[in-house]
Amino acid sequence: DTGVSQNPRHKITKRGQNVTFRCDPISEHNRLYWYRQTLGQGPEFLTYFQNEAQLEKSRLLSDRFSAERPKGSFSTLEIQRTEQGDSAMYLCASSFSEGLAPFFGPGTRLTVL
Amino acid sequence: GENVEQHPSTLSVQEGDSAVIKCTYSDSASNYFPWYKQELGKGPQLIIDIRSNVGEKKDQRIAVTLNKTAKHFSLHITETQPEDSAVYFCPPTGTASKLTFGTGTRLQVTL
Numbered sequence: 001d002t003g004v005s006q007n008p009r010h011k012i013t014k015r016g017q018n019v020t021f022r023c024d025p026i027s028e029h030n031r032l033y034w035y036r037q038t039l040g041q042g043p044e045f046l047t048y049f050q051n052e053a054q055l056e057k058s059r060l061l062s063d064r065f066s067a068e069r070p071k072g073s074f075s076t077l078e079i080q081r082t083e084q085g086d087s088a089m090y091l092c093a094s095s096f097s098e099g100l101a102p103f104f105g106p107g108t109r110l111t112v113l
Numbered sequence: 114g115e116n117v118e119q120h121p122s123t124l125s126v127q128e129g130d131s132a133v134i135k136c137t138y139s140d141s142a143s144n145y146f147p148w149y150k151q152e153l154g155k156g157p158q159l160i161i162d163i164r165s166n167v168g169e170k171k172d173q174r175i176a177v178t179l180n181k182t183a184k185h186f187s188l189h190i191t192e193t194q195p196e197d198s199a200v201y202f203c204p205p206t207g208t209a210s211k212l213t214f215g216t217g218t219r220l221q222v223t224l
Contacts, residue, residue, distance in 0.1 A: 004156075031210075033211075040216070041216060042202050042204075042214025042217050043157065043212075045211045045213070048210060048211065055210075056210065056211065091156050091157070093156075098210055099145065101145070101149075101212075102159075103159060104149075104156035104157045105156050106155055107155075
């Protein structure tokens with residue numbers, strides 16, 4: 001399978017715990033994006049990387065959220081001190097370059113109890 | 114920023130009929146118009162896209178038309194099948210660096 005992969009697919013955690021998600025983009029895609037989607041809504045942009053550089057962050061990305069792409073390949077999204085409002089589907093996407101629509105992964109569904 | 118509106122919000126058609134979803138946008142700088150299909154529990158899937166220098170694009174049963182003057186573009190699905198049932202999104206963009214999704218259109222194809 002050469003698509004975008006995300007792990008884990010599901011995560012249940014208690015409020016206050018830290019969680020980390022991983023995204024493996026399509027090989028050779030230099031752009032990587034994180035989106036968040038809540039029930040009944042469209043995906044909302046969180047942040048994106050060009051290779052290892054994080055170029056833009058949404059206001060939705062509070063100080064509790066941090067994303068990295070250390071070697072310009074896979075990326076991680078960490079949420080510290082999770083809150084119930086963080087419950088959502090976290091989507092990763094990648095594209096070869098600017099100007100091309102990204103391909104999305106299957107998402108990681110986070111439930112904060 | 115971009116403001117996207119889709120109509121209708123829900124659409125029910127019988128198998129074999131056509132479906133049309135219209136997307137209206139606000140940013141005149143938008144020049145790239147993708148359509149995504151999202152099935153339950155899955156990530157959005159790019160199904161067709163069009164650039165501002167093209168008025169229409171077709172791929173088998175799906176087509177997209179663009180009216181830049183009126184700032185709207187539409188998705189046309191012919192000979193609908195049950196597997197077309199999904200939520201469809203139209204996030205127009207100027208650079209594809211950040212897509213602005215609306216609330217989508219839920220299409221239900223009934224037998």
